[in-house]
Each structure stands twice: as structure tokens, then as C-alpha cells.
Amino acid sequence: MEDFFGPEGILNARLPNFEYRRQQRELAEKIENFLQSDRRLLAAEAPTGVGKTYAMLVPAMRWAVANNSTVLVLTSGITLQEQLIYKDIPALLDVLGLDLPYGLLKGRGNYACIRKAREIGAEGFLDFGGDKGQASRDISGWLYATETGDLSELSLGDTHPARERIASSYLTCLGPYCPHHERCFYNKVMRSLSHWRVIVANYHVYFSYVLGQRKPFPAPFGLLICDEAHKMEDAARAVTQVGVDARDWQRLLRRAPRLDKVEASLLRSVDCPADRFAEEVADLSRVSESVFDQLAARLPDGKSFTAYPPELKNDTAELLVKCDRIIGHLDE
Structure with a gap:
């Protein structure tokens, strides 16, 4: 040397x-x-x-x-x-x-999902946090210019709701059934990886x-x-470790009531009209917010429970029951 x-x-x-x-x-x-x-x-x-x-x-x-x-x-x-x-x-x-x-491999959530990013433009430039659709317009323009799909190219913070909306995810990936499978940014990185x-x-x-x-x-x-x-x-x-926080529930429950005609029809077929489903989701959202508010009040930053407080067990049980009911509709 x-x-x-x-x-x-x-x-x-x-x-x-x-x-x-x-x-x-x-x-x-x-x-x-x-x-x-x-x-x-x-x-x-x-x-x-x-x-x-x-x-x-x-x-x-x-x-x-x-x-x-x-x-x-x-x-x-x-x-x-x-x-x-x-x-x-x-x-x-x-x-x-x-x-x-050589190259840099980031986690899947650092790359845009083309299908989800295009949906933002198709839905009429959604408003995120009062930005009057600016983030949506930026994403739509960037999507046609980017070669990598790396979300760091966008001037959006890591926790920006628009970024979360378009990020690639195992949970929402359609795999080979996706119409953009061959152009998928994450798949492109994985193909390059072997070289x-x-x-x-x-x-x-x-x-x-x-x-x-x-x-x-x-x-x-x-x-x-x-x-x-x-x-x-x-x-x-x-x-x-497995964890969940209030933002995870809010992000998931915000999406749940937005049903297209096919989904609404499927829910009716199991005796759950779309309006009732939306009410159950809203009810679940209120209960989850209450549970996490109570947790935040009892747990200062950096602290944890040695035993789960008995006074929270009923509320947590109610949250899970309501959650199971909604999952039951979707399973059917």
C-alpha cells in the first residue's frame, strides 16, 4: 500500500x-x-x-x-x-x-411508484396541506423527466404526504400485473444491481x-x-421490531373510504353499503385518535410502559374490535 x-x-x-x-x-x-x-x-x-x-x-x-x-x-x-x-x-x-x-441501492420506499404517481395527476392535482395542488403538479412534471424515480430529486420532505402517497411499497405493488412493470424505477435498480x-x-x-x-x-x-x-x-x-403510530392509522384510514364503483359494488354484495363502510371507517378513526392521544399523554418522549395501563385496555380492545369488523367486510 x-x-x-x-x-x-x-x-x-x-x-x-x-x-x-x-x-x-x-x-x-x-x-x-x-x-x-x-x-x-x-x-x-x-x-x-x-x-x-x-x-x-x-x-x-x-x-x-x-x-x-x-x-x-x-x-x-x-x-x-x-x-x-x-x-x-x-x-x-x-x-x-x-x-x-458501481451504484447506490436505497430502500424501496425511496423510489416512486409510476402507477400511484400517475393517479395523482389523473385525480385532478390533489391538494396536500393547502398547497393548492402544487406538489401534485410538481410530481406530474417530474415523473416524465426523471430517469431514476429517486424521490430525493423532489423538493419534498421525507414525511410529506404527497411523497408517502407515491412511494413504492411491497404492500401496494402489483408485481407483474402492474401496467408499468417494465418501466418500474425500483425494478430498473434491481436489474442494474446484478452488474x-x-x-x-x-x-x-x-x-x-x-x-x-x-x-x-x-x-x-x-x-x-x-x-x-x-x-x-x-x-x-x-x-x-414491529411498531405502529398514529400517523400510520391516519394515513391508512384516509384512503379507506375512497371507493370506486367496483369496490362499492363488492361491498354491497356482502351487505355493507359504501356509506355504512365509510361511517365505520370514520368511527374507527375517532377511536384510534383517542387511543393514541391517551398514549401520548402518558408517555413522554423516550419513555415506555413496563406494564400496559389497565385504563387503556378497554379502549384498545374497542379499537381492535372495530378494526376486525372492517377487515371482515374486506375479507368477504
Whole structure:
């Protein structure tokens, strides 16, 4: 690694702002030696400013070329992912003279569903939070211009209701029956994934497969790099725990009463007219709001129950009974 990280090395000669750091060179040497051995695991810790990213990537990318294999790089946050994809990896590939296809895999909810996004325009530019349809118009225009469908291209916050409305989701995906299946942005990323030799993803995406869905990661890889590994545990826990909040109920129940003619006809066939169904949904919404208001009053931020309060059990039971009744109509 002296030829790359040394005072007279390639990086110092070709990267304008590169500074020689002895610890960086030593870390890269440790990784290089590990990759040439038959060991399965290397754990390394280094302080801020050492240049860990380059120390990991240079030997890893050289290993990928030599072994005709794929490197999977996991991080905890989008900022570091974008730095890797838009800055570090292309710079190093250029300096090292390597040709390795690479890309960023985000979670499914970060890509637009074409079917749902087109529905927004077809419904007459819906108003979101009093914006007089501006978000809907922005989405409709963007949909015809974007090549990736990455929702970060839109100037909408992560929790904006319009973003939530058009985000791709396993729950709403029609799979091969979708009229936009071949153009699907998420499917396009998954097809590209098999050609990438350096894949960047975060821990939540990785664990959503191996723990959440109990499936292998969707692309084979020969080397796994875990950056910011101290944050791995929290991501694994977040994927495996089951949770629900007031916003989840509100988002779901807002959609339920909007029935088309076919759905209304199907409900009538099981003796549940559309207006009665809408009343039951509204009633369920009121009960759910009450339950979560009571939970919020009893649970300051960061606190939890050691035992569920007896005075909330009746309200929670009522919520579940009403929910089961609506699910019963839909099951029929």
C-alpha cells in the first residue's frame, strides 16, 4: 500500500487535496493483508481524520478486480452513501485506472411508484396541506423527466404526504400485473444491481432482506465492508421490531373510504353499503385518535410502559374490535 498511500504514492501525486497519513497507510496495509489471507473477519477502529474510507476502498476495489467479485459497502446514513457514490468511488476509480460498475441501492420506499404517481395527476392535482395542488403538479412534471424515480430529486420532505402517497411499497405493488412493470424505477435498480461490482447500501436495506424478509441480499457479493459498524445493532433492531403510530392509522384510514364503483359494488354484495363502510371507517378513526392521544399523554418522549395501563385496555380492545369488523367486510 506504500505505492498508493505513501508520501510519494499515487494518491498523493494525483489527488489535489490528499495528505499523507501514516495511520491511513497502516490501516490499508492491514486490510490488504487480511484480503490476501484465509481469515473471515477483520475489525478495525480509527479516529476521525485518518481517512478510513480511502483506506478501505483502495484494497477492496483492487481485490474485486483481482477476484472478479463484488464488494458490498454498508453505511448508516444517506450523507456518507452519497459521498461514496458521487465523490470518493469515482475519484478513486479514476486515480487507480480501474473500471468497476458501481451504484447506490436505497430502500424501496425511496423510489416512486409510476402507477400511484400517475393517479395523482389523473385525480385532478390533489391538494396536500393547502398547497393548492402544487406538489401534485410538481410530481406530474417530474415523473416524465426523471430517469431514476429517486424521490430525493423532489423538493419534498421525507414525511410529506404527497411523497408517502407515491412511494413504492411491497404492500401496494402489483408485481407483474402492474401496467408499468417494465418501466418500474425500483425494478430498473434491481436489474442494474446484478452488474455492479461495488454496491453501496445502508444497514436498514441490508437487514430488511436478511432479517425482515429472511431472504438473501438480492445481489451476490464476496466482500462485505461495514462502515460505522457501531450503528449496525440499532438498524437490525429497528428492522426486526414491529411498531405502529398514529400517523400510520391516519394515513391508512384516509384512503379507506375512497371507493370506486367496483369496490362499492363488492361491498354491497356482502351487505355493507359504501356509506355504512365509510361511517365505520370514520368511527374507527375517532377511536384510534383517542387511543393514541391517551398514549401520548402518558408517555413522554423516550419513555415506555413496563406494564400496559389497565385504563387503556378497554379502549384498545374497542379499537381492535372495530378494526376486525372492517377487515371482515374486506375479507368477504
